[in-house]
Amino acid sequence: MIVRPRLSSLRLLFVVRGTILPRVLPHVLGIAALSALVVWAYRQGYLDLQISSPAPLSLLGIALSIFLGFRNNACYDRWWEARKHWGALIIELRSFSHEAIALLGDDSSGAKEAARRLARRNIAFAHAMVAHLRGNDAREDISRLLPEPEASRVLASQNRPNALLREHDRELATLLREKHLTDITWSELRTHVHGLMNVLSACERIRFTPLPFTYTVLLHRTAYLFCLLLPFGLAEALGWFTPWLAAMIAYTFFGLDRLSDELEEPFGTEPNDLSLLAMARSVEMNLMEALGEPQPEPLKPRDFVLP
Amino acid sequence: MIVRPRLSSLRLLFVVRGTILPRVLPHVLGIAALSALVVWAYRQGYLDLQISSPAPLSLLGIALSIFLGFRNNACYDRWWEARKHWGALIIELRSFSHEAIALLGDDSSGAKEAARRLARRNIAFAHAMVAHLRGNDAREDISRLLPEPEASRVLASQNRPNALLREHDRELATLLREKHLTDITWSELRTHVHGLMNVLSACERIRFTPLPFTYTVLLHRTAYLFCLLLPFGLAEALGWFTPWLAAMIAYTFFGLDRLSDELEEPFGTEPNDLSLLAMARSVEMNLMEALGEPQPEPLKPRDFVLP
Amino acid sequence: MIVRPRLSSLRLLFVVRGTILPRVLPHVLGIAALSALVVWAYRQGYLDLQISSPAPLSLLGIALSIFLGFRNNACYDRWWEARKHWGALIIELRSFSHEAIALLGDDSSGAKEAARRLARRNIAFAHAMVAHLRGNDAREDISRLLPEPEASRVLASQNRPNALLREHDRELATLLREKHLTDITWSELRTHVHGLMNVLSACERIRFTPLPFTYTVLLHRTAYLFCLLLPFGLAEALGWFTPWLAAMIAYTFFGLDRLSDELEEPFGTEPNDLSLLAMARSVEMNLMEALGEPQPEPLKPRDFVLP
Amino acid sequence: MIVRPRLSSLRLLFVVRGTILPRVLPHVLGIAALSALVVWAYRQGYLDLQISSPAPLSLLGIALSIFLGFRNNACYDRWWEARKHWGALIIELRSFSHEAIALLGDDSSGAKEAARRLARRNIAFAHAMVAHLRGNDAREDISRLLPEPEASRVLASQNRPNALLREHDRELATLLREKHLTDITWSELRTHVHGLMNVLSACERIRFTPLPFTYTVLLHRTAYLFCLLLPFGLAEALGWFTPWLAAMIAYTFFGLDRLSDELEEPFGTEPNDLSLLAMARSVEMNLMEALGEPQPEPLKPRDFVLP
Amino acid sequence: MIVRPRLSSLRLLFVVRGTILPRVLPHVLGIAALSALVVWAYRQGYLDLQISSPAPLSLLGIALSIFLGFRNNACYDRWWEARKHWGALIIELRSFSHEAIALLGDDSSGAKEAARRLARRNIAFAHAMVAHLRGNDAREDISRLLPEPEASRVLASQNRPNALLREHDRELATLLREKHLTDITWSELRTHVHGLMNVLSACERIRFTPLPFTYTVLLHRTAYLFCLLLPFGLAEALGWFTPWLAAMIAYTFFGLDRLSDELEEPFGTEPNDLSLLAMARSVEMNLMEALGEPQPEPLKPRDFVLP
Secondary structure, three states: OEOOOOOOHHHHHHOOOOOOHHHHHHHHHHHHHHHHHHHHHHHHOOOOOOOOOOHHHHHHHHHHHHHHHHHHHHHHHHHHHHHHHHHHHHHHHHHHHHHHHHHHOOOOOOHHHHHHHHHHHHHHHHHHHHHHHHOOOOHHHHHHHOOOOHHHHHHHOOOHHHHHHHHHHHHHHHHHHOOOOOHHHHHHHHHHHHHHHHHHHHHHHHHHOOOOHHHHHHHHHHHHHHHHHHHHHHHHHHHHHHHHHHHHHHHHHHHHHHHHHHHHOOOOOOOOOOOHHHHHHHHHHHHHHHHOOOOOOOOOOEOOEOO | OEOOOOOOHHHHHHOOOOOOHHHHHHHHHHHHHHHHHHHHHHHHOOOOOOOOOOHHHHHHHHHHHHHHHHHHHHHHHHHHHHHHHHHHHHHHHHHHHHHHHHHHOOOOOOHHHHHHHHHHHHHHHHHHHHHHHHOOOOHHHHHHHOOOOHHHHHHHOOOHHHHHHHHHHHHHHHHHHOOOOOHHHHHHHHHHHHHHHHHHHHHHHHHHOOOOHHHHHHHHHHHHHHHHHHHHHHHHHHHHHHHHHHHHHHHHHHHHHHHHHHHHOOOOOOOOOOOHHHHHHHHHHHHHHHHOOOOOOOOOOEOOEOO | OEOOOOOOHHHHHHOOOOOOHHHHHHHHHHHHHHHHHHHHHHHHOOOOOOOOOOHHHHHHHHHHHHHHHHHHHHHHHHHHHHHHHHHHHHHHHHHHHHHHHHHHOOOOOOHHHHHHHHHHHHHHHHHHHHHHHHOOOOHHHHHHHOOOOHHHHHHHOOOHHHHHHHHHHHHHHHHHHOOOOOHHHHHHHHHHHHHHHHHHHHHHHHHHOOOOHHHHHHHHHHHHHHHHHHHHHHHHHHHHHHHHHHHHHHHHHHHHHHHHHHHHOOOOOOOOOOOHHHHHHHHHHHHHHHHOOOOOOOOOOEOOEOO | OEOOOOOOHHHHHHOOOOOOHHHHHHHHHHHHHHHHHHHHHHHHOOOOOOOOOOHHHHHHHHHHHHHHHHHHHHHHHHHHHHHHHHHHHHHHHHHHHHHHHHHHOOOOOOHHHHHHHHHHHHHHHHHHHHHHHHOOOOHHHHHHHOOOOHHHHHHHOOOHHHHHHHHHHHHHHHHHHOOOOOHHHHHHHHHHHHHHHHHHHHHHHHHHOOOOHHHHHHHHHHHHHHHHHHHHHHHHHHHHHHHHHHHHHHHHHHHHHHHHHHHHOOOOOOOOOOOHHHHHHHHHHHHHHHHOOOOOOOOOOEOOEOO | OEOOOOOOHHHHHHOOOOOOHHHHHHHHHHHHHHHHHHHHHHHHOOOOOOOOOOHHHHHHHHHHHHHHHHHHHHHHHHHHHHHHHHHHHHHHHHHHHHHHHHHHOOOOOOHHHHHHHHHHHHHHHHHHHHHHHHOOOOHHHHHHHOOOOHHHHHHHOOOHHHHHHHHHHHHHHHHHHOOOOOHHHHHHHHHHHHHHHHHHHHHHHHHHOOOOHHHHHHHHHHHHHHHHHHHHHHHHHHHHHHHHHHHHHHHHHHHHHHHHHHHHOOOOOOOOOOOHHHHHHHHHHHHHHHHOOOOOOOOOOEOOEOO
């Protein structure tokens, strides 16, 4: 996620880093070059443009704006929904851990140790979620946070966050059976496991179900064809202004198209993606504080990007 | 569902498989041919176009874009809502099974067997849902996963997922009566049955309540009439550019219209529909892992389509 | 609700039954006739049109499209929300009945009869809801399904679904007092009564709170005035094409306006309204199956309309 | 709220009462007069319009339509959300009262009287909410429905609905302490108090947090400036049609602006505001019926407006 | 938050304080000056504009309106969601405190003091939230409301609202262990702690996750470039009207852009931001009334702005 102090209007106009400009620049320059060529050819008489009105092109352009707008909206909704689920993850992990420590932490029996295990497994869950969604390996964090043989059991599973929730369920059922929890307090703690399952499934949904492929192709294609047609439609009406306007329109359309691509997959590592690592670290800090153990440092943005 | 590695901008322009192009191509070519004919006839003087401005056509085109955009949005929402309900299905099936196994699985009495039955019935529920929504027969999966006479009872019902939930309710009530569950733990497990009923009803709603038919007809008809009028409106202003632009506009409008048709019914077997079979298989894998039984292989996409 | 097998593109263009066409046709033809008259008068020199550009009209037309689109969206949301509440109704009625039968149905005491009463009252609730929302009389169904004196008590109330829920509450409290239910199982069953109250209130909200009247009038009026102005604005630019285009625009705007009117009140008996009778029948089938009693036949669509 | 039988298309065009027309008419007529003046001055040569194309004005008009549409949407959402909260109020009041009467009403001890007090306090809550949101005084209803000294305690508070919920909480805690309720049934009834607190806070939010003031000013101002510029932009292209079209555009924009103002504050007493009094009365009828006491008459609309 | 009595139409046109005008005025005047320069240069023949039609510019302007509209919508949604979470905060704090006082307040043992501590900690939570979101120091309020050593423990934490919830959990667990609460009443009170955790996490999400930076830059940049191009596109068609229209368009676009910036961060101290201090004060008033202690005065708006 890009984290910058708010810039002045003027500086916003010229900022490059962290924007979509570098990635769409070649395409935008291409359109500008094509426009210049068309205008030159037309002025030289090599090209006989029969287009007496840019209105039909406007129609297509407006239709395209409406559809691009809708797609952009849908992608932004995915991104924001993903962020909401990570918010819920933080809620559940904090609330679960506080509750477990408050309920079980004072006990003189083995339950105190169970509360600590639950909280540490919650930290491991956050790291395992990052790895699950980014296709990494959370082996190190899991081994660091969980005792054996649990760590091995979890690492053996293909869906590690799911396996961690199974361990939670097993631990809670044992605590219930050994009367450290009444069925009410068990049920209260169990709610959080269900909440975490909720987050896991919702994130998997966003991660593995892209926007319908046809939709993406249809709009991408129309946007490119439209920008390629633009110079022919504008050359007569605008003359040497054509390259400027065509470039601006191309910048807006390609930029929005590309930004939608990035927002569609909010769990990746591109600059506009969510800062999962920083959130997992913040969970670890909160829970280590609750356990009274030393906290790690918060992650800092590098080049204005929080990983 | 179409699953492809992300393509480059250029390849996206030329990809054919998995897009809407093949299906709308005949219509698009028809509009292009009509345009060519109109321009030719007009140039030859056979046709006296009195249309001196394409602006009125633009008005209709923009109105149409707005309405098509709304319809497309509504259809996409149905598709995404359907996917959310299947996400909830996965949550409930996993969470229910984990909880049942944790609560009942350690018992030396018959309750351990009950936990296994609940988890296997959950797998059967996923397969029965696929069959219910796609109009198939889930006979094989139900017979494979459920003991007799339950399998026969379920197969005798017209609404098999509903019958499976009734079996769940019966089993849970028995467990409560025989004191394997307290009323609190029973109530906790019962929540999941209610959650599954929720998913079942919501999917039936999406499956059996299409968008208002009048809406579909109104927009489909206006889109076609508009594209048929286009050549007459553009011929004078655009000359031989008319076929290109008319084809592009037709491609966008017909493509969006057709895509909305597909998204409206997300449970079918067209390329953009949800991959119900793959999700049911994934549920089976998760639950078989939880039961410690051998897991089936995950479904692989064929021709980039996950069934 | 209109239920048709999916038609081909071509047939969709010419289908009449179940569409809005018959109802807006007179208005559309009126606009076409007015257009012809205007063009004729203008060509004959009887009318001196000073409108040299249709652009200002376009502006109004586009503004109108945007506002009509919003209204249509709001009406569709009401329709779809209504359908969701009926989905929730089905969920609660099924889930409640299954649970009551599972919990109480095995008892040798009078509780078995109570479970049957609860399920039959649930069927009566579905029928009473249809009658409440459509302004009918559910006397017959209530008398058929409920014992005396309960049936009379319910029929004496002005809000019969509400009275049925009161009877549910009374029955559940009695079961709790007589220890057929623990307070947990009572609370679990009571949740469904609350859920049904939810559905009742939400449906009353949609039924008795129309869209702000001013909104409807404002858009209806602007749409008509706009279509009446159209011929004057287009006659010079389009000549004898005017009647065709004006008719098409009128068809789109009037059709959307009328469709929004229908969707605004989803509980009526117009073709696009929800098929409440069919849903109530389907609930009766499900619950009669759960009770092991003979099921009625499902309702069939007549002329593609499911009542 | 305006409640009218559905009018025919024709009558909708000419209805005046209950519409926004009377309030925007002076402004619309002003724009028409200005237009006539501009056209006259231009025709006489007193005014030298250099505007050769109305297209730039169209651009501003369309941008404005989009922004007005968004604002209108936001205001309608507030109105509809307010109605939903009042729906929730009705649900909670009915459900709470039914449940309290069913649970406590049969008791021979003092609990029966407590159920009656709870139900009557619920009626008072509905009236106090109306007064709280409309800035009235609910003194009369509170004194009529509550016993002393409770009525005085409530009337002494600045936030009377909040004070009533505190009384509910006190009563329920007493019932729990005196064992008329188990902790489960107490918790079940307490849920409704929380639900009512929810409604109270949500209504306060809508009532006391208007749309950002800047937003309202920005759009209001742009709409007026735009309509003042219109005659200058249209006079050359439309001639004596200008006043008609300018008036229509002004009517649409001013009407929507004004309607949004009304919907923004749904709890007032303007014609399109919610009929809080009628809803509170209907709650009183339902609960008096449940208590077996005489019911008041329902409120009737006066001049098609339900207060 | 700006709180003004509703102004008349006319006064709304000229109000300055509390609007966006002062901040965008320099930019708007700049565009107007540039326009005048361009028109002058063009009239003098120093500038040879080849732009024969403003239609292409319109296309870009409309596309931009659609995208600005979407962004504005997204920012407004953030603002309104933030307000909803503060509504939930008020609900939970009131409901939690009422319930705690009702349940524990009558006790003769130490539990009465615990209820008072819970309510006072709730007030501290509201103030700590304001400080957490605005980057202030809530030291004074926390020291005033909490006893030592709790106040020091809370002040030592980096996330003070989170630390306060941990104290809540500890207190509730102690009350459960000492049998002042049954597990049901504990679980009921605990729900509110979870609700507060919910609010805390949601507000942190809105506070620390801005809209994707690229989105903001893309639209800001396009809006400025568009307004800079405007004079060149309009000069020929509009002549000396150009500065007026260009200024109006610039006012609308820059105003909306700037307003979106403000709404994006609803927790700041700009005029359109939420009045967190006033809400925290109102919570303190409600809870002090419930405790029977002296209430502070409500905050008054200064210059129509409620802090």
